[in-house]
Structure formats: C-alpha cells, structure tokens
Amino acid sequence: MEQINWLEEVTKRKDQLIKDTQGFLKIKSVLDEENGTPAAPFGTGIDDALHYLLDKGSEDGFTSKNLDGYAGHLEMGSGDELIGILCHIDVVPEGDGWSVDPYGAEIHDGKLIARGSLDDKGPTMAAYYAMKIIKELNLPLSKRVRMIIGTDEESDWRCVDHYFKHEEMPTMGFAPDADFPIIYAEKGIADFDLVQKSDLSSNSDLCLESFSSGRRYNMVPDFAEAKLEGKGDLQGMVTEFQEFVQKNSLVGRGICDEDTVIFQLEGVSAHGMEPDHGKNAGLYLASFLQKYSLDEKAKHYLNFVNEYFVGDSRGRSLGVAYSDDITGDLTINVGKLSYTPEKGGSLGLNLRYPVTNNMDDTKKSLEEVCKKVSFELTNFSDSKPHHVDKDHPLIQTLQKVYEEQTGEEATLVSIGGGTYARSLEAGVAFGPLFPGRPDVAHQKDEFILVDDLVKATAIYAQAIYELAK
Numbered sequence: 283m284e285q286i287n288w289l290e291e292v293t294k295r296k297d298q299l300i301k302d303t304q305g306f307l308k309i310k311s312v313l314d315e316e317n318g319t320p321a322a323p324f325g326t327g328i329d330d331a332l333h334y335l336l337d338k339g340s341e342d343g344f345t346s347k348n349l350d351g352y353a354g355h356l357e358m359g360s361g362d363e364l365i366g367i368l369c370h371i372d373v374v375p376e377g378d379g380w381s382v383d384p385y386g387a388e389i390h391d392g393k394l395i396a397r398g399s400l401d402d403k404g405p406t407m408a409a410y411y412a413m414k415i416i417k418e419l420n421l422p423l424s425k426r427v428r429m430i431i432g433t434d435e436e437s438d439w440r441c442v443d444h445y446f447k448h449e450e451m452p453t454m455g456f457a458p459d460a461d462f463p464i465i466y467a468e469k470g471i472a473d474f475d476l477v478q479k480s481d482l483s484s485n486s487d488l489c490l491e492s493f494s495s496g497r498r499y500n501m502v503p504d505f506a507e508a509k510l511e512g513k514g515d516l517q518g519m520v521t522e523f524q525e526f527v528q529k530n531s532l533v534g535r536g537i538c539d540e541d542t543v544i545f546q547l548e549g550v551s552a553h554g555m556e557p558d559h560g561k562n563a564g565l566y567l568a569s570f571l572q573k574y575s576l577d578e579k580a581k582h583y584l585n586f587v588n589e590y591f592v593g594d595s596r597g598r599s600l601g602v603a604y605s606d607d608i609t610g611d612l613t614i615n616v617g618k619l620s621y622t623p624e625k626g627g628s629l630g631l632n633l634r635y636p637v638t639n640n641m642d643d644t645k646k647s648l649e650e651v652c653k654k655v656s657f658e659l660t661n662f663s664d665s666k667p668h669h670v671d672k673d674h675p676l677i678q679t680l681q682k683v684y685e686e687q688t689g690e691e692a693t694l695v696s697i698g699g700g701t702y703a704r705s706l707e708a709g710v711a712f713g714p715l716f717p718g719r720p721d722v723a724h725q726k727d728e729f730i731l732v733d734d735l736v737k738a739t740a741i742y743a744q745a746i747y748e749l750a751k
C-alpha cells in the first residue's frame with residue numbers, strides 16, 4: 283500500500299489529464315457581472331467552467347455541490363476531519379499581445395499555453411486528477427477530502443466569503459495557486475488614506491495648483507505631475523528640476539510659461555510589497571518641491587510627505603517600524619498622492635505587516651501621529667496576516683511529500699503578498715510553480731509545462747493521500 287508510484291499513476295492517465303485540462307482552458311471564465319443571473323452571478327463563462335468541473339466530478343463518483351453559482355465543491359472519503367484543496371476557476375482577462383489563441387489551449391514545445399493554464403485552471407485540474415487517482419486506486423481514507431472551487435479569486439473573493447458562510451472550514455488544507463515548495467507565512471495587508479485636515483491658506487505668491495501620482499494602493503507610482511502658479515523665477519525652477527532629475531537618474535520635464543510651471547516625473551513601478559524595488563515618482567516630486575516657499579496649505583502637505591515617507595518605507599519616522607523572523611519588515615507603500623487647494627492633500631497607503639505585529643496598536647500609533655499634524659486616517663481596510671506553524675502536521679506532511687517527489691529540499695517561504703491560502707484557517711500555498719520557472723500568471727502567453735503539470739499532479743496525489751489516510 284505504501285509503495286504507490288504516484289508519478290507512474292499520473293503518467294498512465296496523462297493523455298486524459300491533458301485533454302480535460304485543454305477542455306477546461308477553452309472556457310473563457312472571465313468575470314462578466316453585467317450578464318450575471320441569480321444562478322450564475324458572475325456570468326456564463328465562469329458558470330460554464332464551474333459546471334465543467336462539477337459535472338466531471340459527479341461522473342467520476344465524487345459528491346458534488348454548487349453553492350448558488352458562487353462556489354462549489356467535490357468530496358470523497360469519510361470521517362470527521364476535512365482536508366481542503368482550495369482552487370479557483372476564474373481567470374483575469376487575456377489582454378493583448380498573445381502569439382496564439384489565449385483560449386485555444388495549444389501545446390508548443392512542451393508548453394500548454396492558455397489564460398489560466400498556470401493560474402489557476404491547470405493546477406485545479408492537477409488537483410482534480412490527484413483526487414481521482416486516489417479514488418480509482420480505492421485507497422482507504424480516514425478523513426474527507428474536499429476540493430473547494432472558487433469563482434471570484436481574481437476580483438473580490440466573494441466566492442470564499444459565500445462558501446464559508448454556508449460550509450465548514452477544513453481542518454487543514456492547501457491552495458495550489460502560487461509557488462512550490464511551501465508558502466507558510468503571509469504578511470497582513472492594510473490599505474488606508476491619510477487626509478489633510480487644515481484650514482491653512484492656499485494663497486501666496488507661488489501656489490501649488492495640483493499634485494497627483496499613482497492610482498493603486500499596492501503599486502509604486504511610476505508617474506507624478508505637479509502644477510504651480512504664481513510669480514517667481516519659474517525658469518530657474520525648471521533648471522533646478524532638470525538637475526534633480528539627472529542626479530536621481532530619473533526621467534522628467536518642466537514646462538513653464540509666464541505664470542505657471544508644470545513638472546512631470548517618471549519613476550519606476552514595482553509591487554507595493556517591496557517599495558524599495560521601485561522609485562516612487564510621487565515621493566521624488568514631493569521632495570523636489572519641498573524647498574520652495576509655496577502657500578501654507580501646500581507646504582503643510584509636502585512637509586508631511588517628506589517628514590514621514592520620503593526615504594523611509596519602513597515606518598521609522600512614523601514610529602511603527604516592526605520586524606520579525608518569520609515575515610521580515612513592516613513596509614509602507616505610498617501608492618497614491620493627490621493635492622488640490624480645494625480638497626487639500628491625501629495619501630493612499632498600502633501597509634504590509636509581519637505576522638506577529640499587532641495591527642490595532644500600529645493603527646493607534648498612526649492615528650496619534652496624524653492627529654498631531656492635522657491629518658486623519660480614513661478608508662481603513664485590513665486583511666489579517668496568515669501563518670501556519672513550522673511544526674504543524676500539514677507542513678510536516680507537505681515537506682516530506684515534496685522532498686520525496688522532487689529530491690529537492692522543501693524550504694518554507696514567507697511572502698509580503700497574499701495568496702488564496704489565507705482564506706483557509708490552517709492552509710498554505712503549495713505549487714504549482716516550481717522554483718526557477720518564470721511566473722507568467724496574468725501575462726500574455728501564460729503557460730504551464732506539461733511535464734510540470736504531470737509532476738504537480740503526482741505531488742498533489744501523494745499529499746492528499748498522506749493528509750487524509
């Protein structure tokens with residue numbers, strides 16, 4: 283019984299696995315709410331993909347359930363405890379620039395190319411075949427195994443919200459929706475705005491008419507623009523701006539006429555989980571403008587930005603710096619900056635905090651700083667950190683399986699981003715992307731290597747069996 287050759291079992295079924303995966307990938311399961319119905323709230327594409335999998339599951343003898351078109355599950359085994367495999371069948375829109383049909387699921391040079399091949403329909407089918415193999419081998423299980431099928435992972439996670447309102451939380455489980463070996467810790471993620479609250483005058487010889495940079499909390503802005511109006515040596519400012527741009531290896535231009543000057547600055551975009559990987563155009567422009575004697579209101583805004591955020595992505599000046607051995611530093615990305623004399627200034631922040639950090643305390647500290655300098659913290663939203671202990675049986679089992687199947691060490695990875703696994707209480711992200719492979723999720727010509735699909739299926743099969751036996 284213990285001598286199952288998992289890879290061989292998958293290889294026997296390889297042709298069918300590929301065919302079923304291709305059929306699945308040919309369904310354009312992009313969110314289409316405008317054409318949603320009560321039974322298919324996210325549109326027909328997503329509903330077709332959900333049915334494709336649920337119908338296949340019923341035919342293969344799994345218990346299947348559709349939760350109002352929001353989510354579904356396929357179950358096997360018996361027992362009190364439940365092992366959860368969390369997948370999603372929705373995909374992001376294909377975008378431009380493909381060299382093949384994004385929904386053609388063609389195979390070229392061993393690559394199965396399609397939107398969703400890697401994220402997350404390919405691995406979903408791998409996990410499905412893993413369950414199917416265990417079922418066909420009639421292996422005895424002492425727990426139930428459930429594939430939980432989400433339909434809204436790429437947008438608002440309404441699928442898992444709805445699902446766990448009505449269904450039990452698995453004892454433990456994994457999401458095949460990120461990287462191998464094992465992602466066991468994810469920082470907490472808080473988004474919020476800091477809004478200027480001041481009655482200072484916006485009249486002066488030289489006024490800031492507008493300042494704007496960035497559109498998303500979780501991205502480092504790669505463009506910023508400011509418009510100034512008034513008297514003074516505007517041409518001299520343009521010259522100084524060019525020197526500033528050069529000194530910081532940026533790209534920018536200053537355009538001036540009689541009484542206005544516009545500064546445009548290009549930075550380098552990066553994911554908000556590590557602001558230091560980019561060059562924040564908004565912060566650079568704010569630091570350039572700080573030395574000029576602008577109107578009181580603009581100065582108040584720019585001083586705040588400079589004192590607490592320029593050159594400091596760790597919250598040191600704000601007094602909220604924090605670090606732990608599991609997930610590293612607390613980071614702050616200034617994703618949005620905007621100012622007009624009428625509305626005043628605001629910053630949109632994306633704060634990622636370590637698993638042992640207490641967000642309530644951090645938020646209180648932030649509010650105190652803000653109060654002192656006439657800013658207000660608003661629009662707060664928070665996704666808690668996620669962490670499964672190194673010694674948890676889930677981790678121990680997945681490590682053993684991964685090492686046996688690949689011969690590589692199953693290192694535990696912690697990340698600043700959030701994976702689907704955080705919607706499980708005791709869950710980790712486990713594959714499908716092997717170390718060293720390019721991450722082409724959400725990109726044109728997204729692919730999964732057929733060999734990796736087969737290998738992942740073998741890993742999932744053994745993992746599910748070892749967790750549920």
Ligand SMILES: [Zn+2]
Nearest residue numbers: 401402435459
């Ligand atoms: Zn995904």
